[in-house]
Each structure stands twice: as structure tokens, then as C-alpha cells.
Amino acid sequence: MIRKLKSGEYRIYSRKVNPQTGHRRNLGTFSSKEEALQHEREIQYFKRRKA
Known part of the structure; x- marks a missing residue:
């Protein structure tokens, strides 16, 4: 989930x-x-990657 911050940056949240x-x-x-x-x-990608 991506949200735009007041500073203009974007943050990814779980x-x-x-x-x-x-x-x-x-x-x-x-x-x-x-x-x-x-x-x-x-x-x-890494969440679903098989080792």
C-alpha cells in the first residue's frame, strides 16, 4: 500500500x-x-520466491 506524505514523498506500508x-x-x-x-x-517477488 503506497501513500503520499505531506512532504511529497511516497511511503510503502504493509x-x-x-x-x-x-x-x-x-x-x-x-x-x-x-x-x-x-x-x-x-x-x-521476494515474498513469493521459493528458495
Whole structure:
């Protein structure tokens, strides 16, 4: 999940809420939406990658 911050940057959050904190986990902050989308694709790739 990508959200735009007030500073103009884009941050990736986890889809699930962290039960300990009640918030979504920060998975990285990027200066452009394209960079954030690329990193989100990389995250999804490694989540489903077989070792």
C-alpha cells in the first residue's frame, strides 16, 4: 500500500496491521511514485520466491 506524505514523498506500508502496535509497518520511503511502485514489486517477488 503506497501513500503520499505531506512532504511529497511516497511511503510503502504493509497491508496487514501489526497487532503489537495497531499500525501498519513502514516498508520504505521514496522520492517518486515510480520508485515506490518498483520497490513494492520487488517486495512481492521476494515474498513469493521459493528458495
